[in-house]
Amino acid sequence: MHKFSRKFITEWRKLGLPFENQTIVAAVSGGADSTALLLVLQDLRNRKKLNLRIIVAHYNHNLRGTDSELDWQFVRNLTENYNFEFVSGIGKASARGNLEQNARTERYQFLRETAENLHASIILTAHTINDQAESILLNLIRGSGLNGLTGIKQKREIDEKSKILLARPLLNWAKRSDTEKFCLENNVEFRHDAMNEVLSFKRVRVRKILLPLLKELNPKIIETLARTACLLREDFEALQNIAEQNGKSLRPFEFENNAANLTEKFLLIKDLINQIPSVRRYFLRQWLKNERGDLRQLTAHHFEAIEQLISSRKSGKTVQLPGGALIVKGNGKLVFKNNFNKPD
Numbered sequence: 001m002h003k004f005s006r007k008f009i010t011e012w013r014k015l016g017l018p019f020e021n022q023t024i025v026a027a028v029s030g031g032a033d034s035t036a037l038l039l040v041l042q043d044l045r046n047r048k049k050l051n052l053r054i055i056v057a058h059y060n061h062n063l064r065g066t067d068s069e070l071d072w073q074f075v076r077n078l079t080e081n082y083n084f085e086f087v088s089g090i091g092k093a094s095a096r097g098n099l100e101q102n103a104r105t106e107r108y109q110f111l112r113e114t115a116e117n118l119h120a121s122i123i124l125t126a127h128t129i130n131d132q133a134e135s136i137l138l139n140l141i142r143g144s145g146l147n148g149l150t151g152i153k154q155k156r157e158i159d160e161k162s163k164i165l166l167a168r169p170l171l172n173w174a175k176r177s178d179t180e181k182f183c184l185e186n187n188v189e190f191r192h193d194a195m196n197e198v199l200s201f202k203r204v205r206v207r208k209i210l211l212p213l214l215k216e217l218n219p220k221i222i223e224t225l226a227r228t229a230c231l232l233r234e235d236f237e238a239l240q241n242i243a244e245q246n247g248k249s250l251r252p253f254e255f256e257n258n259a260a261n262l263t264e265k266f267l268l269i270k271d272l273i274n275q276i277p278s279v280r281r282y283f284l285r286q287w288l289k290n291e292r293g294d295l296r297q298l299t300a301h302h303f304e305a306i307e308q309l310i311s312s313r314k315s316g317k318t319v320q321l322p323g324g325a326l327i328v329k330g331n332g333k334l335v336f337k338n339n340f341n342k343p344d
Contacts, residue, residue: 004182020051023120030071030191033126036179042082055085059107062092115164127168130176133225143300151229243282266333291336297322
């Protein structure tokens, strides 16, 4: 058995993923990482190590014209050659806002819907240790808190509304050079995405400029960042446990604002101010995530402003959040108001 396959099956076992009688969806773009994922699944299926129904899913973002079409053709041909089932989708991510984030959202929606339609319990993606290092640096640059610095999770539910598991069995050990080598040793030419060379994307600048500079200081910077993420995840999980024990009485309340014809959500200042700072920030993040739907565009600056709001003696102070939401302090409460429009 190839070294790559041995490491993969070891990680599969560590993650507690099934070996038989399940349907899984493998996301394959045609690049080196996802092609290596397809090849290793084929190898382990042939060796009767995995007895699973495996569906290859490819999403064509239609952002690169002919090249996008050729990616789709490559993945379809590869799945036919290896006798996998194949599902594809096509779309075009909105250019408004963050194109990279819009494309990711669209792709994961396709994967979730595919898994639901085919009664799959697991979605596999081919994120590697390189992706982990890049994500940690991006989050650090954005000013993320502890959770952001833990990087990409190896295994989680794809969203809060679904019990479908999202798993990344390459994340903790495979580098991009490993996936490229595995493809070439299997005589498979993977696809190259020209957008991975476009420096206007932050991730590409991190990959092409920042990481090479950091490698001059630490040749094993990718492994170091990934290891640091694992340590920070342990710390974050410990913080979650402490928060759950210390904050059982800390919960959001609702009240009807008849004048504005809406229900407003609030936390009691007295419950917040007595928490240790890390626990308080954890609850604030959870609260805002529940109310907004996500934490996108929120930075350390926003949470610092909310902390100052909590400690201030004055009522009526506010913090404006991205997307139009507002946090208001008044009458011993911290109130979340959504779809707030500032007066002209």
